[in-house]
Amino acid sequence: MRRLYSLAWWLGLPLVLGRLWWRGRKEPGYRAHWLERLGFPGAGQSGRPTLWVHAVSVGETRAAEPLVDALLAAYPDARILLTHMTPTGRATGRALFGHHGERIVQSYLPYDTGFMVARFLRHFAPRVCILMETEVWPNLVAGCAAAGVPVALVNARLSERSLRSGRKMGRLMTDAASAISLVAAQTEADAKRIGSLGAPVVTVTGSIKFDVVPPQSALQTGAWLRDQIKKRPVLLCASTREGEEALVLEAWQRVAGKPADALLAIVPRHPQRFDEVEKMVAARGLTVVRRSQLGQAVADGVQADVLLGDSMGEMFAYFAACDCAFIGGSLMPLGGQNLIEACALGKPVLVGLHTFNFAQATDEAVREGAALRVPDADALMAAAVRLLDDEVARAAMGAHALAFAGRHRGATLRTVERLRALIG
Structure with a gap:
């Protein structure tokens, strides 16, 4: 099977x-460092022991931050090899860890x-291969086994849908799973499915992800954004995916009773879609200002209907500046995105029905009053307007969000303790 693969x-x-x-064409980063994808690393060798962490894209790289920091502290003589599959993931890694200098080496995964x-x-x-969340590649795992490199899958998650897909691959996936030395799963359900x-x-x-701490620089940027926005009520639609922005904009224009000065902020998940979303907003007769032009727009007296978040690595800042947040990828059957960062900043959270990629965290947040699930875009806007109008309800929901985030911290320490046996 693996030969055929x-x-x-x-x-x-x-x-x-x-x-x-x-x-x-749209994202020039895909044309850079392409030889690394063929197994010709650009980074040099080192006399330091190398701990390899693979984080495929933006979300996994941000989630890896507490783990990378903990490994750097626990193994002061080692360096971290951080691999990615996307240029946005690589850029996020550079932004998060660039200050570590030679102790962090980045490359694309071949x-x-x-x-x-x-x-x-x-x-x-x-010395070890640490895969974040879902990234299991059959030849990678087999190659590590042949080279005597133990493989750990950490912060691991597996939805029922992904489990069904894995089973369709037969021995190709079961052989890979059986060669993984350690799986550190997010939940009991994930553990059972992976097992x-x-x-x-x-x-x-x-x-x-519960251990990610908002950087002080992000909070300062959030305060600057809030200063530019002033006292306008802000609904943030974070990490939206293709098809969702149109639903959000149509519902925003239809909803009755929203504050006259309310601001809709949209941060698309993928940067190559910034221009597309800007044109979509303008086509509906709404005034749109990009985050990169916000300071000048405010100085010119432009009153935006929609703020387009066209920056990378600033999600904490956007959460800090909003009054309530919708987490994208959940209005359509795309699996949802991480709501933990919004909760960690005490923001009321709204999610759609489709959150299978973060099922347990989302379900617990809803049960504990930190998040509210809505069936469609119209219900999303109705709930958002109620929250924007009700400071007491916002504060109560935000307090539940903070408590929810705080209760689940500590996974990084538990993960590093289990990795020690593999690293030596």
């Missing part, structure tokens, strides 16, 4: 590289062929 990779490689180049993985492993010789694929050692450590 590898053959499929080689046969499809021209199409994969063509798609990479095509995506580079495509999952035996040759590319083996070359990558020979170059870096990592059913054959992972031999599965433990529950909780979600590392």
Whole structure:
């Protein structure tokens, strides 16, 4: 099965590289460092022991922050090799960890062929491979086993939908799961699903995302944003996905009773869609100001209907500046996004029906009064207007959100303790 899988990779490689180049039209980062994806690392070797953490994109990289910081503190002679699959993930890693200098090395993960993985492993010789959340690649795991590199899947999650997909891959996935040395799962349900694929050692450590601390710089940026917005009530739609912005904008224009000076802030999940969303807002006759132009717009006296968040790595700042937040990816069957950051800042949270990627955290937040689930965009706007109009309700929900976030901290410490046996 794995040989057939590898053959499929080689046969499809021209199409994969063509798609990479095509995506580079809108996001030039896809055309940079492309040799790394073929197993030719740009980063140099080092005399330091190397601990490898793979965080595929933005969300996983931000979630890895407490773990990376804890590993740097626990192993002061080691360096962290941080790999990604997307340029936005790489940029996020650079923003979060660039101040560590030579102790952090970044690279793209090579495509999952035996040759590319083996070359990558020979170059870096990592002491451990730590995969964040869901990233299990059959040849990567097999290559690590052959090279004597233990593999850990941490902050692990697996939805029922992903479990069904994994089972369809048969032995390809079960062989990979059985070769993972340690799985540190977010929840009991995640642990049970991953264990059913054959992972031999599965433990529950909780979600590392609860341990992410809002950087002081992000809070300062949030205060600046709030100063520009002044006292206007703000609904933030965070990490929206394609198709959701249209639903949000139509419902925003239809909703009755919203404060006359209310501001809708939209932060698309993917930066290549910033221009598209700006045109979408303007086409509906609404005045849109981009976050990158906000200071000048305020100085010019422009009163925006919609603030477009066109920056990366500032989600904490946007949460700090809003009055209530909708978490995108949940109005459509896309699985939702992480609501923990909003809760950690004491913001009332609204989510749609589709949160299967963060099911337990979202369900608990709803049960504990930190979040409210809405069936559609119209219900979202009706709930948002009620919260914007009711300071007491907002404060109560925000207090529940803070308590919810605080109760679940500690996963990073538990994870590092379990990793020690693998790292040595």
